Amino acid sequence: MTLQPNRIYQGNCIEKLRQLEAGSVDLVFADPPFNIGYSYDVYDDQRTTTDYLEFCEAWIREVHTALKPNGTFWLAIGDEYAAELKVLAQQLGFHTRSWVIWYYTFGVNCVRGFSRSHTHLFHFVKDPDDFTFNGENPAVRVASARQLVYADSRASTKGRLPDNTWILRPQDAPAPSFSPSHDTWFFSRVAGTFKEREGFHGCQMPEQLLGRIVRVSSNPGDLVVDPFGGSGTTLAVAKKLGRRWNGFELSKEYVSRIEQRIEGCEIGQDLDGPADPQKSAPKTARGKTRTKFKNGRPVISLDSETESSVIEAFTEASDGHSTDYLLCDPKLSKRFLSACRERSLPGDARMWNSFLLRIRKSGKLPKSTNSGRRLSYTDMDPYSDGSESAMRLVGIDYGMTLDEMLCSPQAASEFDQLAGMFSPGYSSFEYRWAALALRKRAGTKRYRTLASDQQQYWSQQRTPNRFALEKCLAAKYDCPGVYVVLFEDSVLYVGETQSIRDRVEKLLNTEAWMNFAPTAVRVWFLKDEQKQFGLRSFLINRDKPLLNSEYLRQS
Ligand SMILES: C[S@@+](CC[C@H](N)C(=O)[O-])C[C@H]1O[C@@H](n2cnc3c(N)ncnc32)[C@H](O)[C@@H]1O
Incomplete structure (x- = not known):
């Protein structure tokens, strides 16, 4: 029997993984029982060490077989077996890329020991020279300290890659010695009172944590598999981010709850929880207001001097064309950015383009006098499907609107490349213009x-x-x-x-x-x-x- 994508199957993951076509999966995320006596409805989480390790060896072996040669395997595991499973996975052929610590609050309080506040996340790959790592995806990156603490227009809008300690709630960060840019990841656990909580599974992971993993280690359309479904977080996130997915789960009850959860979410829908908790952080110790964020990105204030320089740069570069025309035309766009650079404007290309759109909205830009190349719907027919699909995929994966995409040179070039892969043979201008035309007509x-x-x-x-x-x-x-x-x-x-x-x-x-x-x-x-x-x-x-x-x- 072969498995249908986008389904959760009830059963033992070892057998189910075998039913996947060998070498067909792009990403496996596994959060197995930790063998700590946790109470699940069917699974008994108290095995002997030998038994548990044999079980892990069996399913990790199947994960290795199911993955593509360039596939990735993320494993969440507690302290008890972290060392053993890391060695085991390596013996089975995986290479370790990162050992991330997810640091969380709302852990269980211990009386005669230190309370648990972290989980290990191992990032394994099959081939250390060939694997997906979308480190440039803005939705994966976090704000730099400069963006975060100061409303500083000189800070790059690119942000930085999170380090290997992941943290999701700022008030829990052990300031000031703690550096949020290393390999500990800080996402709050999904506590009982949280809106995100599905309510039927005590081990529910936060969607934002899975969002980071799915975005960085797979691409839209890729196949993502979770052998230990639980409450279905990985599968819900994979669906929202436009991936194909399969999940396995021992418990019938959990399976039907997962089906309901997945049914209730849509491709392109926002992930639950704050994308980067530090963005909702309170004032700094010195009382300085942190940068404001819109759609997860910093909003930099635009002073009147910068505004005049942007208008000047636009007038000089645009040849009388409209802002949309300039953003669609890589040559004019480049000219505008050079003009901004010559004026030593603070910030970077993405910020200058966004300033331009903000100024247009306020009606302060000169009216366009040059309509330039006109494209009719008939002209765009051979490539408007490619343009639309690329807009959709970059939008989902980067969490960006079309305007944000066109303002970011990196996202715009990703869009051009993707559109060219769906509908080869046309120019960046044509793909971008078709995307704008679609939005305009629909609106x-x-x-x-x-x-x-x-x-x-x-x-x-x-x-x-x-x-x-x-x-x-x-x-x-x-x-x-x-x-x-x-x-x-x-x-x-x-x-x-x-x-x-x-x-x-x-x-x-x-x-x-x-x-x-x-x-x-x-x-x-x-x-x-x-x-x-x-x-x-x-x-x-x-x-x-x-x-x-x-x-x-x-x-
Ligand atoms: C730690 S939970 C996963 C939680 C999940 N990551 C989430 O966010 O909701 C582990 C799950 O694995 C399931 N399980 C245990 N053994 C299994 C097996 N052999 N095959 C499939 N599922 C299994 C348990 O029923 C439990 O729901």
Whole structure:
């Protein structure tokens, strides 16, 4: 029996891991019972040491087999067996990349010993020269001390990678000697009173902790597996971050609770809990107000001198084009950033671009006099699907809006590359402009009304049967319409196009699409552009596909 992705299976993980195709998994996160006599509903957490270590050897061996050659294995374990399991994993072929300490509060108080306030997180890889590590992902990085403590516009907006001590609640950090930038990670445990708490499992891990691991060690669309489901945190996070996932859990009761939890979350939804607790930190000891954060990023104040210099730099660089045009055109964008640099403006490229958008909002930028290259929807048809999918994936993974993406040179170039992988052969300008055009159209009153007016009509129509992708290569499919791309029963993407055949041909021949392993399509032949939009909008709102932009959602 082979396993279906995006499912939790009840049973012993050793057997279930064997049912996964060998070498098919990108990331395994395992938080096994620690053999400390914890009370689970089915599992007995009090084994002899020999028995426990044999059990661990058996499942870690299966993890190794299931992982891809460039796969990653994260293991959470308590003090009792940390040393043994590290050695065991290495003997089974893993290489240790990091030994992270997750430092938490709300641990159990001990009377005759020190209270437990940390868990070990081992970061193992199969191949030390080839593994996923997205250290540049802004959602993985934390604010630098300078950003954090001072509203300092000279601090880089990039932040820094967390060190190997992870901490989630600032008031618990042992200040001032403690350095938050090393290998102890500080996330509060999910205490009984927390909103995040699912309420049925005492070992629930925080979503933000798993968010960091899933983001840094896998990419959207990758397969993430948790052999010890528990309350389903890894699986909920994998789903929210657009990964495929599988989970195993011994207890039937936990499995059905996990299913409910997963059902209740959506791709692209925010993770529960504060992303970086230090951002909600109180005033510093000297009473200085810390930097304000919006969407997890620092908001730097813009003084009037900087504002005038940004306007000057824009006027000099833009050739009369609009801000959007400048941000879409790498050449103009570069010119603007050089002009900012020449004026010795504080901050970095991302900050200057964000200043530009802020100033535009306040209406202080000169009106554009040069409309430049015009792209119609027909022009953008061959690549608007790639642009939309890239916008969606970078948005989920980096936790950024389209504007934030365009302001960050690193995120914008990631977007260009991804769009080029879905729809090869077009320029950065074209991909970026298509993303803006999609957002603009979806946001207009006319299209919003159009979508809601057609909602009822489409809900009463028959859904066409699914069929194999290859069938669409026939000449009769070289016509306009709406199509749905399926992976098994889940909807990957809903598109509208001038040529269904050309779009489906891309699904069969383009690496990025092939990674999502589309299995079938449904097709509606529709010429009318308004009907196309109405149907697409209806399907996106109903099925919430992985690769469609959230700008097309009604709510
Ligand atoms: C520490 S908890 C996992 C908690 C999880 N990380 C979370 O955030 O909710 C360990 C879970 O493993 C399950 N378990 C124990 N032995 C198992 C096995 N052989 N196969 C699958 N699940 C098992 C237990 O029932 C328990 O729910």
